[in-house]
Amino acid sequence: MMLHDAAAEWLGGYVDSFRGRNGALSPLMEVKRTHSLRVRDNAAKIAEGLGWTGDRLDVALAAALLHDTGRFPQYARWGTYYDGVSADHGELGEATLRELFPANLSDQCPEWEDILLSVRLHNKKDLPLDVPRRALPLARLVRDSDKLDVFSLVRSHVEAGRINDLLPGIAPRGGYSDELVEEVATDGRGSYRNVRSLFDFLLVQLSWVLDLNYPPSFRMLREEGVLAWIERTLPSCDRVDDFVSSVLRHASAMESA
Ligand SMILES: [Fe+2]
Incomplete structure (x- = not known):
């Protein structure tokens, strides 16, 4: 067996x-x-x-x-x-x-x-x-496979209006926390201790994209439309927009790496 x-x-x-x-x-x-x-x-x-x-x-x-x-x-x-x-x-x-x-x-x-x-x-x-x-x-394979499913889990819970079932501690409608925006803008990484709102959480998730390892993982992410969804969902603001575009550039470069 x-x-x-x-x-x-x-x-x-x-x-x-x-x-x-x-x-x-x-x-x-x-x-x-x-x-x-x-x-x-x-x-x-x-x-x-x-x-x-x-x-x-x-x-x-x-x-x-x-x-x-x-x-x-x-x-x-x-x-x-x-x-x-x-x-x-x-x-x-x-x-x-x-x-x-x-x-x-x-x-x-x-x-x-x-x-x-x-x-x-x-x-x-x-x-x-x-x-x-x-x-x-x-x-690396386990980490990629896990992250991919958490991306879709979070998205489906947000779309169903039930994100607090999955993440009881976050504010579904709050704005960005300054510390987190600072963190992702300066080193491209966000940590959970600065996460207060759903938008914060999505920023941390975006930073995961920089840690994915394998080209097929980036392809699956694109095929599922997850990054496009996060981009649509996050409110625009200069420092965040720059970070989002850098993540999207990284994802498309890695897909064909
Ligand atoms: Fe786990």
């Missing part, structure tokens, strides 16, 4: 352990369950674009599917997805997999440690410089 199939079976059972007596999963856990499946599908598309096949593809799909394992115990224990007030869900995911993923399956997979590392690192602002060379392509 391929590792990805085994991982799908294991994750399904693990998620089932959080269902209530009536068989229902809490709606926010259901969001993470379907997110995991879509991140796996994104990984399949990116990997295909990169020409990955066989075991390499199998490992990529397993890592992408398992990347948010930590979300389930995190929500069960703390009732929130904010890592800052609960636990780092990348680390929690790794620890959960080390404890609960069947050893007879992981023992047969030479890349298992790379998968665990990709899970641990998927949510870090940057990949640390000491990631082993052989794990780097996988860690």
Whole structure:
């Protein structure tokens, strides 16, 4: 059996352990369950674009599917997805997999440690410089696949007028915070601690585009119309407009890189 199939079976059972007596999963856990499946599908598309096949593809799909394992115990224990007030869900995911993923399956997979590392690192602002060379392509693939789905999740929640279901802490209608605009205008990066409004969040998301790794990821972003949507949604202001255009230029250059 391929590792990805085994991982799908294991994750399904693990998620089932959080269902209530009536068989229902809490709606926010259901969001993470379907997110995991879509991140796996994104990984399949990116990997295909990169020409990955066989075991390499199998490992990529397993890592992408398992990347948010930590979300389930995190929500069960703390009732929130904010890592800052609960636990780092990348680390929690790794620890959960080390404890609960069947050893007879992981023992047969030479890349298992790379998968665990990709899970641990998927949510870090940057990949640390000491990631082993052989794990780097996988860690990058998981990060791209995850970001792509968060772009569409945020968009669909905004369009449905339900962004606070996804991001309870932000003001759906506030303007930009000065600190964040300053941050993205000066170093092209935005940090969550300066995010107050939806527009702030979209600016941080735009800065993620600068961290995407693979040409197929940029292509998928364009095909889904995500960047065009963010550009339409963000109110115009000089410093923001410059940042938006630089991101769009980067995205189209990287797509054919
Ligand atoms: Fe995550």
